[in-house]
Amino acid sequence: MKTQKPYYITTEKISVGYDGKPLIEEVEIALRKGEILTLLGPNGAGKSTILKSIARQLSLIAGTVRLDGEDMKSLTGAELSKKMAVVMTKRLRGELMTCEDVVATGRYPYTGRFGVLRAEDHAAVQNAMELVQVAEIGDSLFDRISDGQRQRVMLARAICQEPEILILDEPTSYLDVRHKLEFLSILQKLCRERELTVILSLHELELAEKISDRILCVNGRAVDRIGTPEEVMTAGYITELYGIRMGSYDEGSSDMELTAPEGTPQVFVIAGAGSGRKIYRRLQRAGIPFVTGILYENDLDYPVAKALAAEVIAEHPFEPVAQEKIQAAKKQLEKCNRVICCRENFGSLETYQRELLEYAEQLGKRIEKSESPEQQRGC
16 A cells, blocks of 8 residues: 655644634644645635634634644744745735746745845746746736736746745636636646645635645634545535525536526426536526426536426436336426427437427427527527
8 A cells, every 4th residue: 555645734723813812713734745725615704814824924823833743833934934835815015026026036035135046046936937827927017917917926936935835815816717727737736746735715616626635614613624525525515605595506517507597487498418508598597497307317417407497307317217207297398388409319218308309299389409599599
């Protein structure tokens, strides 16, 4: 068996808060080198407070943070800055500084009393800027670039500090989808190649599930749950943690949907194999209640259907479709004004779907078999 590495950063029953009043108590974290821990929870739940306390920007109310077994209180500021880099939500003020100047401040722990960069410091700055793709704006003034560019410049500043642990507070907040993916991919690569240990907070649940080795959830009073993504993201948990009242979140598919339309279903949707999701969402946007089926519970359409349909006629995976399910679907179809068929062809085992379409034709229902622009507007 592969020997587990010892824990690199641990917190022992730390309590965090403000003015001596605890907000979150007895937070216990244990991370090895190269691991990523993501903090999740609603706004104001205490994620930033935990990060600032670990980073020594806030005083601990109780407990101990250890780096490589050593109490972090014993480290001087200079010693800590060589081990830990911090990028918090509050932005660095960089008036009259170029982006390269800002990144270069990450080398100050290594430059000695006069702050003069050596050749190796300049090389570290350039490597970090190239890694996060901000080298082309190195001469631009830091206060004249976009928020997303600032975020990447600050990551380059942290990387060129060559820390062993990186603390990040909502680092993807101002990034578009391309740069979110690039940012987290770079982070993951650093963890693998340099054994960088990362503690960060994120709002993007689906990204947290993909990048994290461990997830810690806080609810504003305590640590609610901690474990691997598979242990934490169980069915219904995110709804409970965030107090979701309108709309839904599906932990299995990471689908986030708005509130289902109310009222008597007007449309029956024949879908499957992922063909129905766009139609379901068009109907939701138009406020049109609908029924859909027959779907297997492991079908790509099922999570969206479950969230948005007035009723889903579904079957257990890998089981023959029961006759009672077919009859239930037919009864619902009879009540609807029209039928949308999202499928051009049915598989050889999808006789039940073909039967529903033929039944709709027998009843003389208005049937839409394709996604023409006219039909899309009709949804």
